[in-house]
Amino acid sequence: MNMKYKNKNNLPDEFADLFDTLTEEDQIEIDAQMLSFKFLEAVEKYCEPKKLKKKEIAEAIGKSQSFISQVYSGDKLLNMTLLAKLQKAFNITFDIKAAQNSLNYDFSDLSDLPDIDKKPKGYWVWKNVETNDAVYKDYSISDNIKLINNNYSSAG
């Protein structure tokens, strides 16, 4: 993993707040567009190596080619009925799974951390983290505090 490109703290100040004006509702709209696109992408991948044309998808579900283009562009969304039509038309089943999002700890900047329990082979450190994630509640970890065992042997 390349920290230089992962760490959002490396962003110049002028770009750091680029998406800050987007509300939660806006982000949900974008996520819905991504989901719709991913269903079409899944159909495309399943039908490989045959390169599926938008026209074929459109005809299969009784929609226009322009509608399919708009789904790819994020301007229109697929609904459950259209997903069911896709399944039937291409004789496929969407395999639906849910998975916990990664916690995305960022270990690249530990400068703000106090040196607690310093040991020869590494540190035990704590860092404030977002608490609106259900996983913390599930594990009964107190608000704002999460223990991280991070073997930074070279840091000492």
Place this chain on the structure above:
Amino acid sequence: MKRKCQLLVPSDDGKRAIYIDSENKEEIMNYIKQDKRHLKKFKFITDIILGGHRNTEVYDKENIDDKTKDVTAMKFFKGQENDRIYCKEIKSKEGTFIVVTAVLHEKKKTQKNKSKENNIIRSVGGYEYEV
């Protein structure tokens, strides 16, 4: 001479990143941030690219010859304004896949590339970036 660019949007896993051409950043940023509609579309396109997806409706190769192999375009509002941000795909020394947003081109008039678009694509093809 190599052109400068700056990190704009990194992926969560650090494997991909969107950069912006330093010389053209003001024009590109003004375009993206002009209203929510444009910002949301840009976010959607960056999510597609940084997620490693292929969606030619919003992001596609624009290679017209051997010298423009790494030139791509972000497509904003096809069939409406039909704006483009022409980009250059590069790899960093560390192996990170980078898309540099290089030149804004508003209101592309025809579906096929005409000489104006081809000139921009050739220019971007010749750009070399310091990352």
